[in-house]
Amino acid sequence: MFRSLYRCFIKRAKPPKLRVVDAVSNPYTPNAGAAPEIVVGRDDLLEAFTVLLQRLERSRTEQSMIITGLRGVGKTVLLGKFGEIARRAGWEVVELEASKHDDTRFRQAMFSQLKAALLRLSPRARWTDRARRAAEVLSAFAVSVDQKGTFSVSWDVPAAEGAGDHGDLSMDLTDVFVALGEAAEEQDRGVALLIDEVQFLGRSQLEALIQAVHKTVQRRLPIxxxxxxxxxxxxxxxxxKSYAERLFTFPTVGSLDEEDAAKALVEPALVEGVTFDDDAVELAIRITQGYPYFIQELGYQVWGVATEHRVRRADVATAREAYEAKLDGSFFRVRLDRATPLQTSYLRAMAELGSKPQKASDVARVMGRESTQVGPTRAELIDMGLLYTPEHGYAAFTVPDFDAFMLRAVPELHVPEIQKRKRRDD
Structure with a gap:
């Protein structure tokens, strides 16, 4: 299979001009969220997003989407591609990375981004009644906060009364989406809000976004x-929100199949006149398991090992050590460094059981503890985004190959003593 696939690629190769060791010509991009030279295996999602925009432009409803997947599968890259598609279609794009902020900070971030989108849609000097109305609702949204505090509004637009000023985040954001959607509709344009790391939104914030989208779907607005x-x-x-499953699809992205993984590895090199031997491609896919980020990292390391215009299996084998060291020192380590000693021991105990989802009681047994004793630690790791629960009672790593890293990084399992609360002295 690889041989026939490779022959298809090789026809497009340029005459060799550069040595593989030329760092400047390295076509691989192992950076967080950086788009690779070629995005493969995601055509169905790109098409679904295009259809979403086109239907909204025609005042027709369509389910939006929330993409799910482990770290390193290209979710952020996909959002970036969605942004490119929307901009080419004349839409305004608002891009956010969710953080664990309270509702006041969330309001501030949303106000700042949506205000900028409104001004791009309709410069203030050319505001229509709808645009001015949207600005006034945004002002009300900015100052309608709970008793914990407020933040300054950086423009002198009076706040609307009766819209965006309820003091309830869901109701207020819904008013903003409707007003902004109406302003965009008047301009024959739309607004696409792209949010990464959605799991870090507070429940009230996610609820507000879902409720706001629900209302714009009912109004058939392009937002x-x-x-x-x-x-x-x-x-x-x-x-x-119980109706979220009717508003959104939840496509899961994972590792690439063998054909797409080969494309992701081979085609960027062909642009620089460099070819891969079939057995080199096979070994690379086996090492990376087809995960997009891992392919970029291994390709990057191979580039500095191979010579002339050909990558051999031995080059991939030689680059593997640097590849694993780079992942250990950055991609994996940055996550482990956030863990406490007890959290680290929980992760290490999970790794001892393997890469598949593990039952909470089995992890506790490996640690020599009761499930109730380490349950809070498990919950903390889920809240940190290091674990997730694919089914009740089980947890799995959110990072591919994290189990292998834990075995390398923490050779021996050591479980700290659980600290008991000290009694207060009389």
Whole structure:
């Protein structure tokens, strides 16, 4: 299979001009969220997003989407591609990375981004009644906060009365989406809100976004929210609003199949006149398991090992050590460094059981503890985004190959003593 696939690619190869060791010509991009030279295996999602925009432009409803998947599968890259598609279609794009902020900070971030989108849709000097109305609702949204505090509004637009000023985040954001959608509709344009790391939104914030989208669907307005996050998002969205499953699809993205993985590895090199031997491609796919980020990292390391215009199996084998060291020192380590000693021991115990989802009681047994004793630690790791729950009672790593890393990084399992609360002295 690889041989026939490779022959198809090789026809497009340029005459060799550069040595593979030329760092400047390295076509691989192992950077967080950086789009690779070629995005493969995601055509159905790109098409679905295009259809979403086109139907909204015609005042027809369509389910939006929240993409789920493990780390390193290209969710952020997909959101970036969605942004490119929307901009080419004349839509305004608002891009956010969710953080664990309270509702006041969330309001501030949304106000700032949506205000900028409105001004791009309709410069203030040319505001129509609808645009001015949207601005006034945004002002009301900005100052309608709870008793914990407020934030300054950086423009002198009076706040609307009776819209965006309820003091309830869901109601207020719904008013903003409707007003902004009406302003965009008047300009024959639309607004696409793209949010990454959706799992870090507070429940009230996710609920507000879902409710706001629900109302714009009912009004057939050209404004939508598309998200990406870890696998638990579908459950979180359903918990926030029961009708979320009818508003959104929840496509899961994972590792690439063998054909697409080969394309992702081989085609960027062909642009630089460099070819891969068939057995080199096979070994690379086996090492990376087809995960897009891993393919980029291994390709990057191979580029500095091979010579002339050909990558051999031995080059891939030689680059493997640098590839694993780079992943260990950055992609994996940055996540482990956030863990406490007890959380680290929980992760190490899971790794000892393997890469598949593990039952909470089995992890506790490996740690020599009761499930009730380490249950809070498990919950903390889920909240941190290091674990997720594919089914009740089980947890799995959110990062591919994290089990192998834990075995390398923590050779021996050491479980700290659980600290008991000290009694207060009389």
């Amino acid at each position: 939508t929210f598309v998200g990406a996050g870890l696998p638990q998002i579908a459950e979180l969205a359903g918990d926030a």
